[in-house]
Amino acid sequence: MSIQWFPGHMTRTKKLILENLKKVDMVIEILDARAPLASRNPLLEELTKGKPRLILLNKSDLADPIMTQKWIRTLTEGNSIKAVAVNSRNIRSLKAVPKECKILCRDKKWVNRRPVRTMIVGIPNVGKSTVINTLSGKKKAAAANQPGVTKDMQHVPVSRELQILDTPGILWHKFDDQLVGLKLGALGSIKDAVLLLDQIALGTLLFLRNSYPERLVKRYKLTSPEENQPDGIQIDTQEPHDLLEMIGKNRGLILPGGEVDLERTSRMFLKELRDGIIGPISLENPSDPDFGWNFIQEEQ
Template identity: 45%
Template sequence: MAINWFPGHMVKTKREIKENLKLVDAVIEIRDARIPRASSNPEIEGLTQGKPRLILLNKSDLTDSKVTKEWIKMLTKDDVKAIEVNSLQGDGLKNIKPAVLSLLKEKHDRMKAKGLVNITTRVMVVGIPNVGKSTFINKMAKNNIAKTGDRPGVTKSKQWIKTSIGLELLDTPGILWPKFEDEEVALNLAFTGAIKDEIMDTEELAFKLVERLMKIAPEMLMTRYKLESLDEDPLENLNSIARKRGALISGGEINYNRIAAILLDEFRSGKIGKISLERP
């Protein structure tokens, strides 16, 4: 499945990130906890070089928590910390300020030694589309400053947001990279909705999702759709799910468009189960 998606505003975003980096003390990178590798833009590391980085594994309520903890261990290094959060419910957000302050400890100690007391910490928030960046900012600001939408690319212009915990956040539009060399990365992004469904063949995507879930979460797939067993053929399983859900057209033919929408929606909302698509 070839996916190639790089709208013009992504180029502009890259330029903005570079220009605004000098205004901030640290960077918060938001990733989807179900796909920490695929939801990390490989260009972010290069773009934000020299700035301490806090990685938020968002939507952690939808994952296998054991796998998420393994990711945190792997991602944490000298100038990078990782924590799990659920921006929608606010879980884990209280750990953000201590994590940012520990990353900036040396810098703040130097400032305090010079007699500076009221230190404002400014942080740039980056991430690919649809990882929950706007939801996170709204939760931190306790009001709807950033526009939210479950469609990628809703956030457009630069804005500073004051929070009640003494951090000022600079929002940036979501940024994807030009081409997906790795089909698995592309599929993981598509499964979780980081790539717009409008540009995807959702029927093929649903087939691929069934194929993946047969490998990593067969029991959950069977339980959710009340299947007694799984066929070796993903298409047969997709057909069985469609029949269970009544996604049929006249004459008992499968309505693939409808079952694709149901399956993708139920996976994305966690109804099939807590599933981590990637392991460290």
């Protein structure tokens, strides 16, 4: 599965980041707490290298809290990089952001005389604009639960302590690692129009079967015909296509003739995953690279 999505405004963003980097004191990088590694664009790391960095693990309310704590410890580096978990829609979780920015710039002579000037970066649909709007208490940045909404840079005075330069989301030119594309597709960081949603759904179902089987069972009332377990927990022998059909059948997503509507089922499943309805789930574990995705390596 080869995924390519690099609209023209992303090329312009790359140029604008380089031109404006000297005007800011530090960088706020927003990652998806459910997949910090996959949602961390190496191009952005290279472009902003050398600046103090505050990493916001956004959508932490949708992530496995144990995994999120592991990622905070993994991503924090000395005095120049700090990682914190946030929920961009909850002002209480963002209250520490201005303070953390001040701490990262504490050695600068101007730190108590003017606001910290920061640039906010990240991939599409990771929550940059929502973070800005929640921090400022006003809708100063365009925000929507889909990628590619912010198209241009804009300066936003958030508070007396913090000014933010908002940037559009930027992805890679091409995903050479199909696992990265699969994770970002599952989380909604890539427009659905360029994805094979049934393939994204099947791969994600296989991951959940391996790592969070109880969440699938509880949400979709799955049972295992082979094991005939009344609690339905034993689903590890089910193929993802069979799981998708079981989910569609249980939800009544049936085509004329009695077959399961796999396209509608895939869309429904991915929406519930993205919205956190299935439960708090993380797609990555810093101490276990495979973490339920070993089937991808086996196929390559």
